[in-house]
Amino acid sequence: xxxxxxxxxxxxxxxxxxxxxxxxxxxxxxxxxxxxxxxxxxxxxxxxxxxxxxxxxxxxxxxxxxxxxxxxxxxxxxxxxxxxxxxxxxxxxxxxxxxxxxxxxxxxxxxxxxxxxxxxxxxxxxxxxxxxxxxxxxxxxxxxxxxxxxxxxxxxxxxxxxxxxxxx
Amino acid sequence: xxxxxxxxxxxxxxxxxxxxxxxxxxxxxxxxxxxxxxxxxxxxxxxxxxxxxxxxxxxxxxxxxxxxxxxxxxxxxxxxxxxxxxxxxxxxxxxxxxxxxxxxxxxxxxxxxxxxxxxxxxxxxxxxxxxxxxxxxxxxxxxxxxxxxxxxxxxxxxxxxxxxxxxxxxxxxxxxxxxxxxxxxxxxxxxxxxxxxxxxxxxxxxxxxxxxxxxxxxxxxxxxxxxxxxxxxxxxxxxxxxxxxxxxxxxxxxxxxxxx
Numbered sequence: 488x489x490x491x492x493x494x495x496x497x498x499x500x501x502x503x504x505x506x507x508x509x510x511x512x513x514x515x516x517x518x519x520x521x522x523x524x525x526x527x528x529x530x531x532x533x534x535x536x537x538x539x540x541x542x543x544x545x546x547x548x549x550x551x552x553x554x555x556x557x558x559x560x561x562x563x564x565x566x567x568x569x570x571x572x573x574x575x576x577x578x579x580x581x582x583x584x585x586x587x588x589x590x591x592x593x594x595x596x597x598x599x600x601x602x603x604x605x606x607x608x609x610x611x612x613x614x615x616x617x618x619x620x621x622x623x624x625x626x627x628x629x630x631x632x633x634x635x636x637x638x639x640x641x642x643x644x645x646x647x648x649x650x651x652x653x654x655x
Numbered sequence: 656x657x658x659x660x661x662x663x664x665x666x667x668x669x670x671x672x673x674x675x676x677x678x679x680x681x682x683x684x685x686x687x688x689x690x691x692x693x694x695x696x697x698x699x700x701x702x703x704x705x706x707x708x709x710x711x712x713x714x715x716x717x718x719x720x721x722x723x724x725x726x727x728x729x730x731x732x733x734x735x736x737x738x739x740x741x742x743x744x745x746x747x748x749x750x751x752x753x754x755x756x757x758x759x760x761x762x763x764x765x766x767x768x769x770x771x772x773x774x775x776x777x778x779x780x781x782x783x784x785x786x787x788x789x790x791x792x793x794x795x796x797x798x799x800x801x802x803x804x805x806x807x808x809x810x811x812x813x814x815x816x817x818x819x820x821x822x823x824x825x826x827x828x829x830x831x832x833x834x835x836x837x838x839x840x841x842x843x844x845x846x847x848x849x850x851x852x853x854x855x856x857x858x859x860x861x862x863x864x865x866x867x868x869x870x871x872x873x874x875x876x877x878x879x880x881x882x883x884x885x886x887x888x889x890x891x892x893x894x895x896x897x898x899x900x901x902x903x904x905x906x907x908x909x910x911x912x913x914x915x
Contacts (some may be wrong), residue, residue, distance in 0.1 A: 504812025
């Protein structure tokens with residue numbers, strides 16, 4: 488095949504395009520941070536997972552140690568069954584506890600894992616029993632309003648709640 | 656042609672169907688010529704040079720300005736919710752998922768599609784295509800297929816360049832001009848952009864748009880009436896039809912990618 492002057496420019500164009508795809512993958516999507524190392528899966532049951540989604544981070548002390556693998560509903564106990572994929576290089580005690588937390592006020596939800604004191608460590612297939620559900624804003628508000636109503640029972644409910652809210 | 660005379664309606668329906676069928680067969684033919692085109696890669700390379708390299712300037716400049724504007728407008732609406740750091744995420748997601756492939760395809764239709772149509776239309780008007788057939792050279796294989804595969808190769812690369820340059824443009828506006836923290840800009844972006852579901856879908860979109868735009872341009876040129884007027888009409892139709900089909904396909908693809 489003949490070589491021509493265009494070869495250089497076509498080659499450069501293809502390289503620029505590839506570099507752009509690489510840039511998008513590495514810099515904007517941060518492909519490198521995705522761990523290609525092995526992980527082990529543990530399950531946990533939550534009463535309420537709130538807005539937790541698959542692929543959400545599992546953090547311990549703020550460091551990402553795994554991902555939420557899948558979320559299913561268990562119709563025997565009426566709980567959410569969450570499968571977590573934890574990175575193999577991290578070991579956690581068997582009695583570690585899980586919490587569903589929110590990053591920021593309205594940010595996305597993640598699973599926080601707090602280490603327990605057990606000497607045995609979690610292995611693949613284990614199930615964690617001590618879990619704390621997500622905080623649901625509506626439940627908090629209704630609890631708050633209920634307490635308010637219980638405190639000032641004499642005023643009519645229609646206008647007292649917003650007024651007392653303003654005074655505070 | 657009048658809609659109340661059955662003969663006219665039937666004729667136009669038959670004509671439309673024949674055009675569609677012809678187009679579909681042409682597309683299939685082009686796909687089967689994949690191997691043949693790459694055997695003579697010189698032809699494809701020249702088309703990548705013509706369609707890709709020459710479009711690089713307009714694509715990167717438009718990408719830069721789209722990135723600038725996204726940075727500014729994103730900051731304007733995000734700062735109301737005190738989350739102006741997320742402007743990096745907004746710029747990256749809108750470019751990678753949507754604007755990169757779509758605007759590149761629209762520009763590609765205007766910059767490269769029209770020249771393909773005009774070139775092939777004039778070849779047909781000058782009876783060059785018929786002459787090739789006389790010499791037992793298949794014009795689809797010799798003329799259309801290298802252009803088709805050249806366009807299909809060039810388009811995803813151009814879309815990626817557009818998105819990458821746009822993100823850099825957003826960075827310039829958000830970090831250098833407005834003063835958002837550079838670390839927050841990148842980390843928000845990296846936290847929210849997924850390689851497969853965002854970047855990968857964008858690449859799939861740009862490949863589909865590349866196929867659609869190049870194919871429409873080639874078909875319009877090939878089917879053009881062999882007159883100066885016919886070529887000019889075909890060129891206009893290329894822009895109109897390919898822009899509309901890019902936008903339509905974009906909706907369909909987005910719906911499909913959402914549901915998966």
